[in-house]
Amino acid sequence: MKNKLFIMMLVLVIGVLAACGTKDNNASDTGSTTDTEGKQVLKVGTSADYAPFEYVDAAKGEEIIGFDIDLIKLVGEKIGVDMQVQDMDFNSLVPALQAGKIDVVISGMTPNPEREKVVDFSDKYNETEQVILVKKDSGIKKEADLAGKKIGVQTASIQENLGNEIAKKVDVTVEGRTRIPEIVQDMMSKRLDAGILEGGVAKGYLKTNDQLEAFPVEEQPEDFKAIAVPKGSDLKDKINKALKELAEEGKIKELEEKWLEKVE
Structure with missing residues (x-):
C-alpha cells in the first residue's frame, strides 16, 4: 500500500515538473521583448x-x-x-x-x-541619386563605354535592377556581390571594370581613393x-x-x- 502511494506521489511530482518545464521552454522560445528597465x-x-x-x-x-x-x-x-x-x-x-x-x-x-x-x-x-564608379584610367566616361565590360552591383539591391536595365542597352555583364566593399576591391584588382553605387556611398570612396571617379546613371529612377x-x-x-x-x-x-x- 505504501509502495502504491509512493508511486502515485512520484507520478504526480513528475507531472508537475514536466508542466513547469514546458512552460519555461515556451517562454524561452518567444524571447525577451523587454530590457532590464521593462522597455520594449x-x-x-x-x-x-x-x-x-x-x-x-x-x-x-x-x-x-x-x-x-x-x-x-x-x-x-x-x-x-x-x-x-x-x-x-x-x-x-x-x-x-x-x-x-x-x-x-x-x-x-x-x-x-x-x-x-x-x-x-x-x-x-x-x-538620393545613383552613380557609376570607375577607375580614372578605365576610359569609361559614360554608359556606352561599358560595352564588353563587367559592372558590379550589390545583390538584391536597386543597383542590381539598374545594372540589368543598362545591360538591355549596352553589352555589359552585371555581377552581384554581397557587400559594397567587395565591389570596390574587385574594381581595384581589375576583376570588375565599374560599379553602381548610391551617390552618398560613392562619395566616401572618392574621398579616400584618388584613383576613382564617378558619373551619374543616365536614367535616374525615383530613389x-x-x-x-x-x-x-x-x-x-x-x-x-x-x-x-x-x-x-x-x-x-x-x-x-x-x-x-x-x-x-
Whole structure:
C-alpha cells in the first residue's frame, strides 16, 4: 500500500515538473521583448557595409554607426522602445523580417513591387541619386563605354535592377556581390571594370581613393529610402508619425548635415 502511494506521489511530482518545464521552454522560445528597465526592445536589421548610412569604423571600434542608425534610434525614442541593431547581409534582411527574426529593417532600402508584396514600408526619409564608379584610367566616361565590360552591383539591391536595365542597352555583364566593399576591391584588382553605387556611398570612396571617379546613371529612377516592417504591422503608423515629427523638428535635416554629402 505504501509502495502504491509512493508511486502515485512520484507520478504526480513528475507531472508537475514536466508542466513547469514546458512552460519555461515556451517562454524561452518567444524571447525577451523587454530590457532590464521593462522597455520594449525591437530587433533592427541592417547591412553595415553602406557608409555613411550604416557601417563600422574599425579605427573607432565595432559599433555600427551612420545616418540610418542615428535615425532609427531617434524613432525608437519617439515611440518609446529600444532599438537593438544587428548586422546582416543585405539580401537576407527581408527574409529575416518575414520570418520574425527581426522587427524592423533600416538599411538604405528602397521600396519596390517585389518587396512590397511581402513587407510594409514607412514613408520615405531620404532621397538620393545613383552613380557609376570607375577607375580614372578605365576610359569609361559614360554608359556606352561599358560595352564588353563587367559592372558590379550589390545583390538584391536597386543597383542590381539598374545594372540589368543598362545591360538591355549596352553589352555589359552585371555581377552581384554581397557587400559594397567587395565591389570596390574587385574594381581595384581589375576583376570588375565599374560599379553602381548610391551617390552618398560613392562619395566616401572618392574621398579616400584618388584613383576613382564617378558619373551619374543616365536614367535616374525615383530613389528614396524607407523603413521596412512586417506586413500588416502597426509599427508602420507609429514609425510614420515619428518620422513626421522628426522632420518637423529639423532632426532629419541635422542628420543629413552630419552624415550625407552629394557626389561633386
